[in-house]
Amino acid sequence: MSDDVPFRILPRISDRNRHFWTGGAEGELRFLRCQDDGTYVHPPTPRCPKCQGKNLAAEAVSGRGTVHTFSINVQQWMPGPEPPYVVAIVDLPEQEGLRLTTNIVNCPLDDVRIGMPVQVVFERHDEGDESVYLPLFEPVGEVS
Amino acid sequence: MAVDPIERRSVISGAGQSDVGRRLFRDPLDLTLDACMAAIEDAGLTTRDIDGIATYPGPMDTPPGFSGAGLVEVQDALRLEVGWYTGGIELPAQLGSVIDACMAVAAGLATHVLCFRSVYEGSAQGKEGRSAVMPGGGGGGGGFRAGGFMQWVLPFAAPSAATWIAMFAERHFHEFGTTREQLAQIALNARKNAGVNPKAIYRDPMTMDDYFDARMISSPLCLFDCDVPCDGGTAVIVSSADAVADLRKPPVQVEAVGTALYGRPSWDQFDDLTTMACRDAAAQMWTRTDIKPSDVQLAEMYDGFSFITMAWLEAMGFCGKGESGPYVEGGQRIARDGELALNTHGGQLSAGRLHGYGFLHEACVQLWGEAGERQVPGDPEIGVAAAGGGPLAGCLLLTNRR
Numbered sequence: 051m052s053d054d055v056p057f058r059i060l061p062r063i064s065d066r067n068r069h070f071w072t073g074g075a076e077g078e079l080r081f082l083r084c085q086d087d088g089t090y091v092h093p094p095t096p097r098c099p100k101c102q103g104k105n106l107a108a109e110a111v112s113g114r115g116t117v118h119t120f121s122i123n124v125q126q127w128m129p130g131p132e133p134p135y136v137v138a139i140v141d142l143p144e145q146e147g148l149r150l151t152t153n154i155v156n157c158p159l160d161d162v163r164i165g166m167p168v169q170v171v172f173e174r175h176d177e178g179d180e181s182v183y184l185p186l187f188e189p190v191g192e193v194s
Numbered sequence: 195m196a197v198d199p200i201e202r203r204s205v206i207s208g209a210g211q212s213d214v215g216r217r218l219f220r221d222p223l224d225l226t227l228d229a230c231m232a233a234i235e236d237a238g239l240t241t242r243d244i245d246g247i248a249t250y251p252g253p254m255d256t257p258p259g260f261s262g263a264g265l266v267e268v269q270d271a272l273r274l275e276v277g278w279y280t281g282g283i284e285l286p287a288q289l290g291s292v293i294d295a296c297m298a299v300a301a302g303l304a305t306h307v308l309c310f311r312s313v314y315e316g317s318a319q320g321k322e323g324r325s326a327v328m329p330g331g332g333g334g335g336g337g338f339r340a341g342g343f344m345q346w347v348l349p350f351a352a353p354s355a356a357t358w359i360a361m362f363a364e365r366h367f368h369e370f371g372t373t374r375e376q377l378a379q380i381a382l383n384a385r386k387n388a389g390v391n392p393k394a395i396y397r398d399p400m401t402m403d404d405y406f407d408a409r410m411i412s413s414p415l416c417l418f419d420c421d422v423p424c425d426g427g428t429a430v431i432v433s434s435a436d437a438v439a440d441l442r443k444p445p446v447q448v449e450a451v452g453t454a455l456y457g458r459p460s461w462d463q464f465d466d467l468t469t470m471a472c473r474d475a476a477a478q479m480w481t482r483t484d485i486k487p488s489d490v491q492l493a494e495m496y497d498g499f500s501f502i503t504m505a506w507l508e509a510m511g512f513c514g515k516g517e518s519g520p521y522v523e524g525g526q527r528i529a530r531d532g533e534l535a536l537n538t539h540g541g542q543l544s545a546g547r548l549h550g551y552g553f554l555h556e557a558c559v560q561l562w563g564e565a566g567e568r569q570v571p572g573d574p575e576i577g578v579a580a581a582g583g584g585p586l587a588g589c590l591l592l593t594n595r596r
Contacts, residue, residue, distance in 0.1 A: 058351070059338060059339070059348040059349055059353075060340070060349055061339060061341070061348075061349055062339035062340060062341040063339075067345070093343075093346060093463075118365070119361040119362070119365035119368070119467055120361060121357050121360035121364055121414075121415075122410070122412070123360075123411075123412045123413075124409070124410045125354070125356065125412060127351070127353050127354050128353055130351040135351060137351070137361070137412070138361075139467070149462065149463070150346065150462070151347050151350055151352060151462045152350055153350050153351070164364070164368045178337075182349075184349050184350070
């Protein structure tokens with residue numbers, strides 16, 4: 051990412067969520083996946099919600115998605131990105147209902163649409179013991 | 195009817211409210227006890243009759259002002275001797291505590307349960323407003339790290355339920371063509387009703403132009419789509435239907451309750467982002483009664499953000515799924531003299547964010563015919579009180595029929 055990375059409140063990293071928040075180091079958006087029935091699990095839990103088995107492992111997804119819904123946030127709630135900025139829920143094609151809250155970046159505010167194809171771009175933060183990579187999304191085809 | 199609804203063994207025998215204001219700078223326990231004593235006296239009871247307590251959310255230091263008093267403080271201050279008590283936040287929203295009380299009296303664990311909720315968010319937030327308190331329970335800088343659900347939203351600068359609910363609204367707009375002009379009717383109706391509620395925070399008339407002139411908070415929600423933080427306490431007494439001889443006046447009958455949550459308990463993982471947990475709670479409530487949505491004359495339904503009320507209108511079956519926009523258009527249908535009088539005290543949008551309990555208080559006052567200038571014409575006999583947004587929802591069907 052560029053030099054002007056905004057202040058962010060970062061997640062508390064644990065053995066349960068490390069794959070998600072650090073996968074960006076290898077450019078990968080990772081989710082836990084049941085190795086027995088293939089179910090992606092998000093947020094991560096120790097058991098597959100479908101078969102209740104414990105045979106889970108982190109796997110990379112394509113990093114492609116579509117905007118399920120969004121809001122242009124105008125209010126400054128906290129130190130961080132300068133409003134207005136776009137908060138969105140992005141659907142991932144790997145599984146029905148697999149989705150996450152994120153920001154849409156590298157896109158004019160007025161161009162954001164529900165159904166818009168997007169791809170992951172990671173924002174690196176180097177505070178603390180290990181770097182955290184926030185998965186943000188930008189329109190497909192744009193260059194960050 | 196699929197079940198024998200034991201909530202019908204419970205009634206609401208009294209309701210009370212403290213002073214309510216934008217910023218009262220009063221001891222929040224004092225406000226809480228004012229509400230509790232008003233409710234106890236309204237029922238014709240004394241503290242010696244109260245043998246149960248229920249509250250939401252229990253004692254909390256953050257967000258500032260979110261909880262005016264916990265159960266233990268109230269129990270000890272009034273020296274209550276209780277057969278049953280509960281206080282907590284992992285419930286079917288704010289009124290889940292009242293529903294628990296209905297179950298407790300039906301089970302014979304208590305006869306008269308004091309239920310309360312108090313806030314002092316107005317004073318606690320001070321002049322900085324909501325931004326000062328990091329809605330959603332964050333904390334700024336200093337190495338703070340987000341855990342639990344907040345880790346999935348705080349890093350993306352989305353700490354406020356305003357933004358989370360805005361994304362539900364945007365999806366509803368997208369799927370059903372709902373417009374801001376339609377959504378505005380929730381705010382305009384609330385303000386009109388607040389104008390005849392002497393305890394409401396914002397009572398000056400508001401026009402559609404005022405609504406569109408307001409600053410955007412998180413699109414499509416503007417300032418007037420967001421409720422107003424305030425200070426105040428609200429309480430109700432849930433009594434056993436077998437104990438009506440103890441009471442000062444005919445109680446409000448609890449006809450049915452709804453508590454279900456079949457979707458995922460999450461703000462962003464819920465299966466259908468055009469509706470909310472209210473879908474499940476309301477549907478369950480209608481399985482527990484022979485009364486139909488078309489029988490309801492009075493709806494006091496949560497408006498922490500205006501869109502939540504739209505979701506409740508659909509969930510309750512007052513209109514079809516996706517049809518809340520056309521249903522409220524023009525505002526006549528939901529007016530105090532309309533076919534479904536909605537948020538007759540001004541809701542949290544204009545009467546103040548008393549957080550769930552204000553709706554139940556107003557439903558009872560209306561069903562007792564005690565609402566004064568804002569009394570719904572024709573004196574309604576059947577009403578709903580509903581609270582909660584996103585993954586939280588609980589509701590009650592109430593009647594004054596004997």
